[in-house]
Amino acid sequence: MRAVRIEEFGGPEVLAVSEVPDPVPGPGQVLIRIAAAGVNRADALLRAGSYHAAGRPPLIPGAEAAGTVAALGEGVTGFRIGQPVMALDGGDNPGFYAESAAVAATQVTALPDGLDLTAAAALPIAWLSAWNCVRALARVAQGETVVVKAAASGVGTAAVQIAAEAGARVIALAGSPEKAAWAGEFGAAETIDTSRFTDEGEVGEVLRLTGGRGADVVLDTVGGQSLRRSLRETAHGGRVVSLANVALEPSTLDTRDFYPKNIAILGFQLTNRQIHGYDPRSDLREIAERVAAGRYRVPVETVLPLERAREAHERLESRDNRGKIVLSAR
Numbered sequence: 001m002r003a004v005r006i007e008e009f010g011g012p013e014v015l016a017v018s019e020v021p022d023p024v025p026g027p028g029q030v031l032i033r034i035a036a037a038g039v040n041r042a043d044a045l046l047r048a049g050s051y052h053a054a055g056r057p058p059l060i061p062g063a064e065a066a067g068t069v070a071a072l073g074e075g076v077t078g079f080r081i082g083q084p085v086m087a088l089d090g091g092d093n094p095g096f097y098a099e100s101a102a103v104a105a106t107q108v109t110a111l112p113d114g115l116d117l118t119a120a121a122a123l124p125i126a127w128l129s130a131w132n133c134v135r136a137l138a139r140v141a142q143g144e145t146v147v148v149k150a151a152a153s154g155v156g157t158a159a160v161q162i163a164a165e166a167g168a169r170v171i172a173l174a175g176s177p178e179k180a181a182w183a184g185e186f187g188a189a190e191t192i193d194t195s196r197f198t199d200e201g202e203v204g205e206v207l208r209l210t211g212g213r214g215a216d217v218v219l220d221t222v223g224g225q226s227l228r229r230s231l232r233e234t235a236h237g238g239r240v241v242s243l244a245n246v247a248l249e250p251s252t253l254d255t256r257d258f259y260p261k262n263i264a265i266l267g268f269q270l271t272n273r274q275i276h277g278y279d280p281r282s283d284l285r286e287i288a289e290r291v292a293a294g295r296y297r298v299p300v301e302t303v304l305p306l307e308r309a310r311e312a313h314e315r316l317e318s319r320d321n322r323g324k325i326v327l328s329a330r
């Protein structure tokens with residue numbers, strides 16, 4: 001089969017398609033004929049050799065995909081050949097930038113009728129993470145104010161919609177006037193173009209929009225110095241969910257920015273949550289049903305063939321993408 005295989009760590013140029021042996025499903029595994037694979041920041045870190053959970057090359061990147069069931073390994077029940085499914089890496093790097101992948105059946109979720117495979121490939125990481133952060137960790141309630149950082153991103157567009165659906169007033173932050181306006185279309189009450197502000201300015205703007213009180217919840221994928229701002233943007237008794245460090249810089253915190261306000265800082269990491277017992281399937285199924293029913297919109301801005309994986313990573317790392325980038329494997 002064709003797969004994007006990294007022979008050595010490096011820049012986007014190391015993403016080249018080669019012919020590799022067809023995967024064979026082992027006991028407990030499902031062989032998926034992949035239609036589309038989602039592209040994520042973690043893939044870029046894996047490619048560069050700086051992802052905490054990566055092995056050594058040769059490696060096939062890709063941690064989420066959608067396609068159809070092609071074969072079942074020993075002991076697998078509950079699926080039929082040809083069934084549309086989506087799959088998620090549970091920590092063993094099945095490698096979804098490929099025409100097929102063998103993946104543990106526990107990582108495979110059947111799709112509801114009417115869900116497009118390209119949209120489905122964008123759900124397992126960004127949407128499942130946003131779902132967990134908004135609902136399970138922050139427990140966003142009706143009438144609360146939620147700040148979503150990098151709201152035009154894959155995770156951000158999902159978080160805005162899930163928080164708005166929970167009845168929250170969402171303030172969407174993004175790094176250009178265009179991205180901020182676009183992110184606002186997913187149900188945000190207010191938007192902030194962060195390129196207009198210094199650090200202090202961003203905090204001041206959130207406080208202004210919340211009558212000086214701060215937000216009940218801040219979802220922070222940016223990390224680094226953004227986390228310090230997030231604490232200052234949070235109201236008394238609020239929650240900050242920290243789930244990434246796109247900035248790739250350390251966070252310097254002042255404890256006085258959070259303990260006097262009785263703020264909870266909640267960490268989230270999807271793969272480790274699974275390794276520690278979280279089964280993603282029922283949440284993924286619920287998200288997919290809502291997408292199929294038209295309750296959520298999944299913005300896939302770019303679809304490229306496997307051969308153009310390099311461009312997909314360049315686009316993601318340019319910071320210009322709005323919503324998800326997906327590789328098509330058919």
Ligand SMILES: NC(=O)c1ccc[n+]([C@@H]2O[C@H](COP(=O)([O-])OP(=O)(O)OC[C@H]3O[C@@H](n4cnc5c(N)ncnc54)[C@H](OP(=O)(O)O)[C@@H]3O)[C@@H](O)[C@H]2O)c1
Nearest residue numbers: 041042129150153154155174175221243244247268269270
């Ligand atoms: N913990 C988990 O389990 C988990 C799960 C899913 C994703 N993640 C992580 O969450 C982050 C967001 O994922 P995503 O899919 O939404 O990513 P994405 O679509 O690539 O968006 C990332 C956005 O972050 C913003 N950003 C702010 N500062 C940045 C900087 N210094 N460099 C680059 N971008 C910067 C940019 O938006 P603006 O220009 O609008 O600021 C950028 O578009 C990634 O780091 C990803 O690995 C973590």
